[in-house]
Amino acid sequence: MNSRRNFLQKLVASAIAFPLIPADAYTLNEKKEDPAWDGPPLRVAIMGLGSYGTRVAEAMRDCKRARLTGVISGTPAKITNWQSKYNIPAANCYNYENFDRIKDNHDIDAVYVITPNALHHDQVIRVAKAGKHVICEKPMAVNAKEGQEMVDACKKANVKLLVGYRMHFEPKTLEIIRMRKEGELGKIGFFQGLSGFTIGDPTQWRLNKALSGGGAMMDIGIYSINGARYMVGEEPVWVTAQETKTNPEKFKPGVDETIQFQLGFPSGAVASCLSTYSMNNLDRFFLDGEKGWAELWPATGYGPIKGRTNKGELTQPHMTHQTVQMDEMAAIIQEGKQPVVPVDGDEAVRDLKIIDAIYEAVRTGKKVELK
Missing domain, CATH: 3.30.360.10 (Dihydrodipicolinate Reductase; domain 2)
Structure with missing residues (x-):
C-alpha cells in the first residue's frame, strides 16, 4: 500500500516522464493460441500496477484470446519489474503523463484501467481519445454524471467501454x-x-x-x-x-x-x-x-x-475469474459477443x-x- 501512496503522490506532483527506449532488444511472450480461436489475441495494456493489476496480469497468462502487451504506471521501478516478468517491450511502457502516445502504438488494442476510483473518469476519456478500447474497474466512476460522460466519450471515439464485472x-x-x-x-x-x-x-x-x-x-x-x-x-x-x-x-x-x-x-x-x-x-x-x-x-x-x-x-x-473475464471481453470487443449479463x-x-x-x-x- 505504501507503493500505491507513493504513486499517487508522484501523480499529483507530475512525475518525471519515463523514457521510451527502442524495443528491438525485447520480444513479446510467445503463446500458443486456443485451437478453437484462429484470430489474433486482444492486446491489452494494464494501467495501475498494484495488487489487483498484478492479479489480472497473472490470470492473463492462461488467457486464450487476450494477451498482456503494455503497461502504464507512475512508478518506474514497477515498470522495470513488469518488463522483466512479463516480457513487455520498452516501447509499450508509459506513465500517466505520456500514455496518450498509445494512439500510435499498434501493439495495444485496449487499456485496462485499474487505478483509484476518482481517477477513472479522466483516464478513460484519455484512452478513448487515443482510439483504444477501454476496460475499467468498478465502480466505473464516483457518480453517475461522470460515468455517463465516460460512456459518451467512448461512443464518440467509436471504442468499446467495458467494466470489470467478473x-x-x-x-x-x-x-x-x-x-x-x-x-x-x-x-x-x-x-x-x-x-x-x-x-x-x-x-x-x-x-x-x-x-x-x-x-x-x-x-x-x-x-x-x-x-x-x-x-x-x-x-x-x-x-x-x-x-x-x-x-x-x-x-x-x-x-x-x-x-x-x-x-x-x-x-x-x-x-x-x-x-x-x-x-x-x-x-x-x-x-x-x-x-x-x-x-x-x-x-x-x-x-x-x-x-x-x-x-x-x-x-x-x-475457473480463475480474471482469466475468464479477459477472454470473454476479448470476444465482446473482437466479435461483438453478447454476455448473459451486460458488462458495458x-x-x-x-x-x-x-x-x-x-x-x-x-x-x-x-x-x-x-x-
Missing part, C-alpha cells in the same frame, strides 16, 4: 440466473446481499474520499447493488438507506463505514443489503422465489464460489445511479425514487 461470467452465478429466467424459482420476492470486510491501513486511498469517492459502498458495496439487479432480473425503482459509523476517526466525513440499504422493484420484489468496512464474513447472496431459493456463500470473492439451491449443491467448476458502460452507469440514490437516502433519511 461475476457476470462466473458459472454458479450464471446457473442461478438461468434458473430464475426459466422460472424454476418462481416469482421472485426477496434478495439479500451482504458485502463487507474489516479494512486495514487507515491511510490507504480507499479511505480517502478525494480518491475513492466514498467508503465501503464505493468498493465492496457495489457487489450487492449489482447482484441485486442480476439476481432479481429487474431494475429497482426506489431506495432507502441508513448509515452506521462507529469509528469516525478512521472513517472521515464522506467515507461510509456501514450502510444498510433496501431496494424496491417493479414486480414488488424487495432487496435488503449491507455494505461495510468493519465486519468480516460478509459475502453472501440469497434469492427467494415462490417455487425455490438459491444461495451463494461466498458470493463474490476470488473463489471458489460456493452455492446451493432448493434442488441441491451447485457443482459448476471453479451503460450497465455501470445504472449501478452508479443507485449509489447516488443510496447516498441521497442516507443524507435525507427519505425514500428516493429511481428513474
Whole structure:
C-alpha cells in the first residue's frame, strides 16, 4: 500500500516522464493460441500496477484470446519489474503523463484501467481519445454524471467501454440466473446481499474520499447493488438507506463505514443489503422465489464460489475469474459477443445511479425514487 501512496503522490506532483527506449532488444511472450480461436489475441495494456493489476496480469497468462502487451504506471521501478516478468517491450511502457502516445502504438488494442476510483473518469476519456478500447474497474466512476460522460466519450471515439464485472461470467452465478429466467424459482420476492470486510491501513486511498469517492459502498458495496439487479432480473425503482459509523476517526466525513440499504422493484420484489468496512464474513447472496431459493456463500470473492439451491449443491467448476473475464471481453470487443449479463458502460452507469440514490437516502433519511 505504501507503493500505491507513493504513486499517487508522484501523480499529483507530475512525475518525471519515463523514457521510451527502442524495443528491438525485447520480444513479446510467445503463446500458443486456443485451437478453437484462429484470430489474433486482444492486446491489452494494464494501467495501475498494484495488487489487483498484478492479479489480472497473472490470470492473463492462461488467457486464450487476450494477451498482456503494455503497461502504464507512475512508478518506474514497477515498470522495470513488469518488463522483466512479463516480457513487455520498452516501447509499450508509459506513465500517466505520456500514455496518450498509445494512439500510435499498434501493439495495444485496449487499456485496462485499474487505478483509484476518482481517477477513472479522466483516464478513460484519455484512452478513448487515443482510439483504444477501454476496460475499467468498478465502480466505473464516483457518480453517475461522470460515468455517463465516460460512456459518451467512448461512443464518440467509436471504442468499446467495458467494466470489470467478473461475476457476470462466473458459472454458479450464471446457473442461478438461468434458473430464475426459466422460472424454476418462481416469482421472485426477496434478495439479500451482504458485502463487507474489516479494512486495514487507515491511510490507504480507499479511505480517502478525494480518491475513492466514498467508503465501503464505493468498493465492496457495489457487489450487492449489482447482484441485486442480476439476481432479481429487474431494475429497482426506489431506495432507502441508513448509515452506521462507529469509528469516525478512521472513517472521515464522506467515507461510509456501514450502510444498510433496501431496494424496491417493479414486480414488488424487495432487496435488503449491507455494505461495510468493519465486519468480516460478509459475502453472501440469497434469492427467494415462490417455487425455490438459491444461495451463494461466498458470493463474490476470488473463489471458489460456493452455492446451493432448493434442488441441491451447485457443482459448476471453479475457473480463475480474471482469466475468464479477459477472454470473454476479448470476444465482446473482437466479435461483438453478447454476455448473459451486460458488462458495458451503460450497465455501470445504472449501478452508479443507485449509489447516488443510496447516498441521497442516507443524507435525507427519505425514500428516493429511481428513474
